[in-house]
Amino acid sequence: MKSLKTLLRYLGPYRKDMITGALLVIIETGFELIIPILMADLIDIGTAHHDIPYILHKGGQMAICALLSLVTGLLYAKFAARASYGWGSRIREAQFERVQEFSFSNLDRFETSSLITRMTTDVTILQNAVNGGFRPMVRGPVMLIFGLFLSFRMNTKLAFIFVFCAPVLGIILFYIVNKIAPRYLLLQKAVDKLNNTVQESLTAIRTVKAFVRGEYEQEKFDKVNKTMSDTSQDTFKYAVLNMPAFQLTLYTAIILIMWFGGNMIINSSLQVGELTGFLSYVFQIMNSMMMISNVFLLLSRSLSSAQRISEVLDEKIMLTSPENGETNIPAGSVCFENVSFKYKENAKAYALSCVNLNIKEGQTVGIIGGTGSAKTTLVQLIPRLYDATEGSVKVGGHDVREYDLKTLRDGVGIVLQKNVLFSGTIRENLLWGNPHADDETIHEACRAACVDDFISNLPQGLDTMLEHGGVNVSGGQKQRICIARTLLKHPKILIFDDSTSAVDTATEASIRKSLGNIREMTKIIIAQRISSVIETDQIIVMNDGRVIANGTHEQLLQNEPIYREIYESQTRGGEFSAGKTNQLEKA
């Protein structure tokens, strides 16, 4: 319930609506409860004395009550809907904003699909629970208090039956809710597990079919399916107890009232009309307690959603911009001083260990290394996508942590390995690099990225729509648009993280050439192909999180066996053909 309370703080301006709605329900319930009292008068006095004006008078009062109750009821609907769904929309917004503040390491902790669920399904569950529970939550206590008050006023002795019955029902209901709340969490876990199993075998359907593992998957599914149904049977067995519990106390109360009431009538201390009136309160009081317990059940079902949302909102942002950070990057030099890094604080092994590097402004640097050798990790420390665990990364002579984050990231352009374009026109995507760029600037960047011909050949040119993530352009074209987007930032340092893997070698060479013309820009290129880095000022060879060698192509070829092995694997494989070497020489 704590996470739910925290989330209620996000009501903001809708708090007023919620309070107004609650007041309206109280008024509505009040009017509704007055009607039977007026009715009792009508019957007891009006009909007994055949007093027609009195009957009409009371009838009119009742009609006004019913009408007012109707009006307040309709008004409540508006306020409650606005409050619940306004609240939900604010929670969604808060989550989205929070995610925007997330650093890369925060993002690594959440799966994309789970973030989406937290912002959609979980919020929907929560706001529906609040909207649905709103009326009974307010009505229940009002009816309970009112019913108790009236029954005590009518006959204190008989009302003591409620003092006995109500707590009994209360205790039973409390016991049920208490039993169920933890089970709902278990149930949610079982549901997640089941969904995960289905999801996995869905995405892997080709693998499953190729290996003829249908039966194996079925067995796996049956196991989680059984756990899930056992857990839910166990949970709902308790949940449905509230109905018999309600009936039990209701019936007991009726019998007790009949018994004691009957005796009181015999002793002449009770009127028959009072007895009938009393019986109608039994229903009202017990019913109101049911309502309250149902709301608790409803809310405890939504608790796991509330918890998941809180996880996003309470996530500690691991990396923030310093206050009054440096807003000017003096130079494009990069320096690593004894840098070690691990992705998680409690991870045993370091992803990067003891890296020392010195890259001068305007240099072109290549990084080569095997799968999982931490090339990407290394360059991500430069625009401070992650913070070094030990040591210091310096850009332009200052530690990256001293810069204002926006300044740093604007100054260090990185073309990510897993890059994406967004729905919208090509122009809109390019403007991410520089919102104020005019067509001339855009074309210049596109020329440098060798994508200008492609774009101008499109019927709508820069205004061509990119469908969901750019599925309508090929991999190579997508990579080149991403490069142009980064170039528009005019960064001091440009990092390519295997950014031309889908671009053919000839085009790649000409992109490299046009980049070479921007002399003052420092260029860091991660590549699979040695041909991409062969002519750089220095090549860094990485293996298992360490820089094992550093030098020019010729130096490394002579002194570094791993580098030589990579080189040979590629020349033998035909990546280096006569034609391409020629091109390289030309470049």
Place this chain on the structure above:
Amino acid sequence: MTKNKASSSPSTTARGQRAPKGVLRRLLRTLFEFYPVLLPVTILCILINAIVSAIPAVFLQKVIAVVDETYQSGDWSSVAGRILTYVLVLVIMYIISLIAGTFYTQMMAIITQGSLKKLREKMFSHMQDLPIKYFDTNGHGDIMSYYTNDVDTLRQMISQSLPQMTIAGITLLVVFCIMMYYSIILALLVVAGIVCMVISARAITNRSSKYFLRQQVTLAKAEAFMEEMMTGQKVIKVFCHENGAKEDFDKVNGEIFFNARNGNRFANILMPLLGNIGNVMYVVVALVGGALLLSDIPNISISGMAFSISIVVPFLNMTKQFAGSVGQVSNQINMVIMGLAGAHRIFALLDEEPETDEGYVTLVNATENPDGSVSECKETTNVWAWKHQHHDGTVTYTRLQGDVRFFDVNFGYTPEKTVLHNISLYAKPGQKVAFVGSTGAGKTTITNLINRFYDINDGKIRYDGININKIKKSDLRRSLGIVLQDTNLFTGTVMENIRYGNLKACDEECIAAAELAGADDFIRRLPEGYNTMLTGNGANLSQGQRQLLAIARAAVADPPVMILDEATSSIDTRTEAIVQRGMDALMTGRTVFVIAHRLSTVHNADAIMVLDHGRIIERGTHDDLLKLKGTYYQLYTGALELD
């Protein structure tokens, strides 16, 4: 992309549609099939509970009437027996009602969860039998929602709405009869009120559902937007585009709010409106009752009783009960509509045509006879044979060699569009055949035909001389090892993921396969080595590491024919060379099909097929093709870009 396809093509079971007639009947029939004894007993208990809870009102009235009478006459001794009997009957009825109530709610919990479990089981096992085509045209999110949303709406309907509606319906009926018994005029008055309630309930439901349907659309839109943003979150950070993203989000979020608020504003009205019509009805009945009481209009009723206070007072209480029941039913109607729509979708899934398999040639373990022929044997050998069951009852065995031939094969995913034209090729046992071409040229499609993920339209495919349509699908696929471009890993340890290739493999065999695939090195460096848990499709591994695991998985399966579809695309060239040496050793004498972007991966193939727009435009060895100076030559020299 598949998602887009699914949403643009109108499917017969779209969300937000009402279920056609007959779904309820089928659902009930299914439930009865699941619980042929328990369900009728439970229904009986529901009926007992409903009737018994409605009747005591009458008894209560009788007791009070007797007390009232006696109170006036003062003769308690003569009626003590009568009162006691009434009270006893009341107590017994309550006890019966309580027992029946407890029993049916408990049983309902079991029936609901048990039925859903069985339904899910059916759905999953049916899903395993569906052809690949189904998964191409239906988005994963959409299929997932069968298990989440649809089953959940069904749960609410079975466990809550159906019993509650039954009870409310019976209460209505019983109360109505009692009303008629007392006074037909007043009863008709109540009926008029009910008609009002039903009309207004319908009007409101129609309005709210308009917004709810729109809300479904905006929610789907929002989900697509968020998926794009969350996937590209790292790019947003790199470009400091957070504020722009927030602005876009606010627009989408505002739309959801608008529809949700309006829809629920109407939905929220329902209960207070019905409740207050009930109140008005109560007042009207009271006034009319009072008027009738004072006037001398004779009472028309089944019982023939005259008007008196003892009729009007219980009548007023019954009016409340009546209104309450109507409110309850109308509250459940939305759930029933949604539940039935869910049931309809689930049944549609279960009715989906499964993958057909008329194959009768099976794969068996075999031993080689001295004369070169093969015969079946029980134990695991390294020799496999196709067991051919002929129509005349004779059985012949053909040794599995891995000879695959295509004769003039044409194929299209849809009848209108042929994507492969006149493909003829042969792969002799032990050969390595490579496919080269740009995206969409049809490389993967060819391999999908060999394992019969799809069936050809025209032409023939022969496997060891057998028409592949005659081979049992599961056996055909067992004889083929496939490493796909996208690696799918399952929740479980690294070891378990490798063992997926061959469930009988022991730890040593799995490790040997990993060594062969060049994966052993990185696995040993994982925190728990081979016992490291993988979650979220192996999210914590790099793309290259995942591919190495997939290769290890195929290696442990040890198949006679192997298909490698861009299996090493994310592995660096040095590691790839190591992997290739291992694979070459493993596949000596076996057939391999390779699809690769990187030409270094394919240059030593026995035959390279260059594909363009579904046609083989060049074929030959690396040297042949270079001499030809055609497309392959251009690709090789970097003059052409592969996409």
